[in-house]
Amino acid sequence: MKKKRKNLWIVSTITIVAILVLWWLVTDKLGIFTSNTLPSPIKIVRTFIKKLSDPNPDGATLFKHLLSSLKIVLSGYLLGVVIGVPLGIIMAWYEKADLMVRPVFDMIRTVPGIAWVPVMVVFFGIGFTSKAVVIFIGAVVANVINAYSGIKQTKQVHLWVGGTFGASNWQLLTRIALPSAFPMIINGLRISLGGAWTTIVAAELLASNKGIGYMIQQARGILRPDIIIVGMVVIGAVGTLLMLPIELAEKKFMKGGKW
Amino acid sequence: MRTKTPAQERRDKIVYGVLAVGIFVGFWYAVTKLTDFGQIFPDPITIIANIGDKFINPIGKATLTGHILVSLRRVMLAFTVAAASGIVIGVTMGWYPVVEAVFKPVIEFLRPIPPIAWIPISILWYGFTEMSKYFLIFLASFFVVAISVYSGVKSVDPMLIRAAKMLGAKDNQLFTSIIIPSTVPYIFSGLQVALGNSWASIVAAEMVQSNEGVGWIIITGQQSSNMIQIVTGIVCIAVVGMLLVMIMRGLENKLCAWNKQGR
Numbered sequence: 100m101k102k103k104r105k106n107l108w109i110v111s112t113i114t115i116v117a118i119l120v121l122w123w124l125v126t127d128k129l130g131i132f133t134s135n136t137l138p139s140p141i142k143i144v145r146t147f148i149k150k151l152s153d154p155n156p157d158g159a160t161l162f163k164h165l166l167s168s169l170k171i172v173l174s175g176y177l178l179g180v181v182i183g184v185p186l187g188i189i190m191a192w193y194e195k196a197d198l199m200v201r202p203v204f205d206m207i208r209t210v211p212g213i214a215w216v217p218v219m220v221v222f223f224g225i226g227f228t229s230k231a232v233v234i235f236i237g238a239v240v241a242n243v244i245n246a247y248s249g250i251k252q253t254k255q256v257h258l259w260v261g262g263t264f265g266a267s268n269w270q271l272l273t274r275i276a277l278p279s280a281f282p283m284i285i286n287g288l289r290i291s292l293g294g295a296w297t298t299i300v301a302a303e304l305l306a307s308n309k310g311i312g313y314m315i316q317q318a319r320g321i322l323r324p325d326i327i328i329v330g331m332v333v334i335g336a337v338g339t340l341l342m343l344p345i346e347l348a349e350k351k352f353m354k355g356g357k358w
Numbered sequence: 359m360r361t362k363t364p365a366q367e368r369r370d371k372i373v374y375g376v377l378a379v380g381i382f383v384g385f386w387y388a389v390t391k392l393t394d395f396g397q398i399f400p401d402p403i404t405i406i407a408n409i410g411d412k413f414i415n416p417i418g419k420a421t422l423t424g425h426i427l428v429s430l431r432r433v434m435l436a437f438t439v440a441a442a443s444g445i446v447i448g449v450t451m452g453w454y455p456v457v458e459a460v461f462k463p464v465i466e467f468l469r470p471i472p473p474i475a476w477i478p479i480s481i482l483w484y485g486f487t488e489m490s491k492y493f494l495i496f497l498a499s500f501f502v503v504a505i506s507v508y509s510g511v512k513s514v515d516p517m518l519i520r521a522a523k524m525l526g527a528k529d530n531q532l533f534t535s536i537i538i539p540s541t542v543p544y545i546f547s548g549l550q551v552a553l554g555n556s557w558a559s560i561v562a563a564e565m566v567q568s569n570e571g572v573g574w575i576i577i578t579g580q581q582s583s584n585m586i587q588i589v590t591g592i593v594c595i596a597v598v599g600m601l602l603v604m605i606m607r608g609l610e611n612k613l614c615a616w617n618k619q620g621r
Contacts, residue, residue: 107455107456110456110459110460111459111462111463114463114464136483198370198371198374201378202374202379203379209596209597210592210595211557211558211561211562211595212558213474214591217565217577220580221585221588222398296472297472297475300474304478304566305562305566305577315478318478319478319482324479324482327478327479328479335467335468335470336470338471339470
């Protein structure tokens with residue numbers, strides 16, 4: 100068994116190396132694709148290193164673009180979490196609130212975040228606010244829905260037992276419902292963060308003057324696929340890194356994924 | 359705690375749902391009529407009238423129906439191809455360790471890149487052709503379906519497999535009567551997410567570069583500061599998106615009825 104695992108690692112490594120070599124062959128070596136369509140892997144690494152310190156051709160270094168995007172994402176997202184999670188809990192706990200607010204949320208959630216961009220651009224221009232608001236809307240909706248379904252999934256029996264032992268409504272909520280909802284709430288945090296990161300890229304493609312999405316959009320205009328690919332890889336990597344704190348919190352507070 | 363019958367509960371839901379949407383629209387109307395907000399944002403009646411109008415009179419070169427159909431055609435063509443190949447790759451990845459070793463690192467590397475980030479390179483490679491859209495939707499669906507199906511095959515109860523093997527099932531029998539049925543729910547959850555992703559991605563792609571489609575409606579609305587057109591587009595995107603989800607869910611309920619009953 101152990102030997103077999105090791106062999107599979109070799110297969111994986113060979114695949115990756117083969118892809119890289121093939122990529123290099125069709126670009127640098129044989130020139131089937133020119134660097135205006137598909138740059139070689141070596142060129143991409145070079146561009147990445149250069150872009151760390153060079154603000155050309157789009158006016159800012161990679162770090163500055165990244166920082167600008169992150170600032171917008173985190174402000175919109177955190178505000179969305181702070182408002183969305185409690186709102187979801189309230190909606191699920193009080194039936195009247197549920198019946199009234201839920202249909203409106205079901206209506207809003209069907210609109211993809213990016214569709215709000217034109218509205219917000221007309222309201223707030225192409226700066227920080229318009230994009231932060233778009234991110235905020237997306238984050239609120241996802242967090243409300245997840246916190247809501249988390250609370251709704253609380254086992255009725257547990258609540259009955261709590262009630263029998265004389266727990267107050269507040270105790271039922273904080274001691275029973277919230278802990279059962281925790282995995283779903285975390286799930287909401289994760290989904291909405293992924294959504295926020297996607298949305299900022301889209302928003303910056305459409306209307307922006309800095310940020311990582313702006314960088315790849317500019318690079319398209321001047322036929323620099325190497326910068327686009329660097330940008331894409333960075334977007335993927337940062338998206339994964341952003342999830343780390345949430346994964347850690349999940350591991351720390353939830354033993355074995357369950358309570 | 360609850361003494362309501364299911365029928366009563368359903369009635370309550372509909373009554374409150376209509377009421378809530380009514381209050382929302384009423385509030386919207388009041389705000390646009392009573393405050394300065396009305397100067398930059400149209401009231402709901404204007405929007406509904408405009409939607410009705412645009413089914414007959416074209417925006418740009420097509421009516422509303424035309425734009426919606428263009429976007430749907432783009433999504434459906436690429437989604438179908440991506441779903442089919444995603445299911446095949448996902449199942450083989452889950453079943454054959456060698457295939458897993460080949461594809462997994464590649465997929466894991468490409469998957470974190472949001473489909474929207476592919477828009478610039480898709481335009482650079484395929485220009486303003488339909489192919490650039492198909493390419494994008496394919497990416498938006500393929501990874502989600504493949505990974506979902508793959509984890510489905512991986513989580514088939516090993517007990518069932520061993521039992522079947524003990525009873526003398528051949529590999530292909532094992533496949534058709536155990537692996538596929540237990541994977542169907544995962545296939546559907548993958549398709550569901552993928553379809554939602556695709557719809558959001560086509561809207562983004564059409565906003566960045568196109569001359570027809572629902573995304574085009576809202577972006578040209580922005581360029582001419584025509585808020586009525588923007589909101590019309592948003593309503594269309596929401597309604598079509600909702601219908602897609604409902605159709606998918608209906609299909610799942612039809613085809614996986616056994617799964618629901620079993621649990």
